[in-house]
Amino acid sequence: MTAVDRVRSTLRARGARTARLNAGHHDPRPSAERDRSDLPPVAARDLSVRYRGGEGHRPTRALTGVSLEIHPGETLAVIGEAGSGKSTLATVIAGLTSRTVPRGPEIVGGSLDVLGIDVRHVGRRDDDELELRVGHVPQDASAVLDPHLTAGENVALPLFQRNPKLAKKIAGGIVAEAIDAMHLTLATIPMYPHELSRGQRQRLAIARALVLEPELLVADEPTAGVDATLRASILDHLAEVQRRRGFAAFIVSSEIGEIRRLSDRLAVLHRGSIVGMGRIDDVLGDPTHPYVERLAALSRG
Numbered sequence: 272m273t274a275v276d277r278v279r280s281t282l283r284a285r286g287a288r289t290a291r292l293n294a295g296h297h298d299p300r301p302s303a304e305r306d307r308s309d310l311p312p313v314a315a316r317d318l319s320v321r322y323r324g325g326e327g328h329r330p331t332r333a334l335t336g337v338s339l340e341i342h343p344g345e346t347l348a349v350i351g352e353a354g355s356g357k358s359t360l361a362t363v364i365a366g367l368t369s370r371t372v373p374r375g376p377e378i379v380g381g382s383l384d385v386l387g388i389d390v391r392h393v394g395r396r397d398d399d400e401l402e403l404r405v406g407h408v409p410q411d412a413s414a415v416l417d418p419h420l421t422a423g424e425n426v427a428l429p430l431f432q433r434n435p436k437l438a439k440k441i442a443g444g445i446v447a448e449a450i451d452a453m454h455l456t457l458a459t460i461p462m463y464p465h466e467l468s469r470g471q472r473q474r475l476a477i478a479r480a481l482v483l484e485p486e487l488l489v490a491d492e493p494t495a496g497v498d499a500t501l502r503a504s505i506l507d508h509l510a511e512v513q514r515r516r517g518f519a520a521f522i523v524s525s526e527i528g529e530i531r532r533l534s535d536r537l538a539v540l541h542r543g544s545i546v547g548m549g550r551i552d553d554v555l556g557d558p559t560h561p562y563v564e565r566l567a568a569l570s571r572g
Contacts, residue, residue: 274401274442274452279535280373283320284295288479296449301362302315304567306354310384310387311340311341311343311345311384312341312342312386312387312486312487312518312519312521313339313340313341313347313364313384313385313487313521314339314340314341314379314382314383314384315337315381315382315383315384315385316339316382316383316443317336317338317341317362317380317381318334318336318337318338318363318378318380318381318382318415319331319334319335319336319337319378319381319385319430320333320334320356320360320363320376320377320378320379321333321358321376321377322374322376322377323369323374323377330461332351333376333539333543334356334359334360334363334379334543334544335357335380335544336380336381336523337356337360337381337416337540337543337544337545337546338545339538339548340346340383341519341520341521341546342519343517343518343519344362344513344517344518344519345376345519345520345536346510346513346519346520346521346522346534347520347521347522347525347529347532347534347535347536347537347538348522348524348533348534348537348538348551349463349521349522349523349524349538349539349540350516350523350524350525350527350530350537350539350540350566351359351539351541352541352562354542355521355540355541355542355543356493356540356543356544357491357540357543358410358441359376360521360523361409361442361489361490361491361523362375362409363376363378363383363390364383364385364390364391364402364487364521365401365405365407365457365489366385366390366398366402366405367407368390368391370393370398371398372381374553375408378390378391380457381418384402385401385405385487386400386401386405386486386487388400388401398479399522401431401432403429404483404485404486404487405485405486405488405489406440406474406479406480406481406483406485406487406489406490406492406494406530407486407488407489407490408476408477408480408488408489408490408494408520409491410491410495410523411495412457412469412472412473412476413464413472415473415476415479416464416472416476416479417464418463418464418465419463421460421461421462421463421465421559422450422459422460422461422462422463422464422467422475423443423446423450423459423460423461424447425446425464425479426446426450426475426478426482427442427443427445427446427482428444428479428480429479429483430445430446430482430483433483433513440465443480446460446482447460448480449478449479449481449482450475450478451547452478452481452508452512453474453475453477453478453505453508454474454501454504454505455471455474455475455478458472459475459565460488468496469495469496470496470497470498470501472498473493473495473497474505475495477490477505477509478491480519481512484516484518485518486518486519487518487519487520487521487553488513488518488519488520488521488522489508489520489521490509490521490523491523492524492525492526493505493506493509493522494506494524494529494569499526502529503532506529506532506571507532509533510533512531513533514564515567520533520534522534527551527566527569527570530551531551534551535550535552536548536550536551537549537550537554537555539554539560539563539566541562546559546560546562546563547559547563555567555570
């Protein structure tokens with residue numbers, strides 16, 4: 272076992288609780304309440320989400336009656352047309368709601384549990400826990416990359432949030448490995464996000480999302496802006512890492528071909544509701560909704 276592997280093992284064992292203990296906080300909950308390992312990583316029940324309207328505007332409903340589960344080690348891929356609500360669903364599963372994000376989505380019906388945490392009624396302590404246990408890759412990497420930090424510092428930041436005493440040399444090795452896995456050169460490490468292309472920033476966001484070996488990965492169009500020649504290898508890397516580490520994953524994509532590289536399970540969103548869910552071939556082979564029929568026709572070429 273290498274030094275990097277030993278550090279990763281230690282970080283994983285300490286989990287999100289480390290950051291709170293280093294800050295001088297004690298988790299008062301009984302161990303039985305804290306043990307959520309028997310729950311599915313994601314469970315939505317009749318979930319409805321809206322965006323509050325600004326002055327003079329009515330609220331906008333984004334999701335209505337969405338129910339789904341993602342089990343440990345499973346990847347659920349989601350597809351839908353623009354405005355279908357797929358990015359909103361990814362956002363709330365990542366724990367980013369109107370409580371934590373200005374003008375963010377608001378859960379107004381049903382329930383959503385992520386890693387055993389009630390996202391609709393989440394508290395500050397659980398906000399911090401979700402941030403450390405969920406890897407999030409938004410469509411626009413600028414949402415998670417700090418423009419004042421270099422590429423290397425952006426990837427290293429979650430490591431030091433979890434373990435402030437982590438040796439910089441060890442962190443540097445982990446960061447270099449994560450960046451290299453995304454087909455970024457080590458010359459990228461001292462560069463700032465604005466000095467990188469959109470595709471490079473997207474790959475950097477993936478490296479950052481995976482660096483803590485999350486229990487759940489939420490990725491919204493993870494290859495958005497990435498050169499077509501690199502997309503397949505990045506998707507294959509994501510799939511391999513997911514299989515090796517065994518985390519659950521929620522992946523948004525607009526391409527059936529990309530989805531097949533990541534998962535054999537598909538959910539189809541249309542106007543804020545799920546209109547098809549199951550194994551990809553089953554959903555497309557026996558469509559039960561006009562939109563799914565159109566997807567099936569496109570997939571057949």
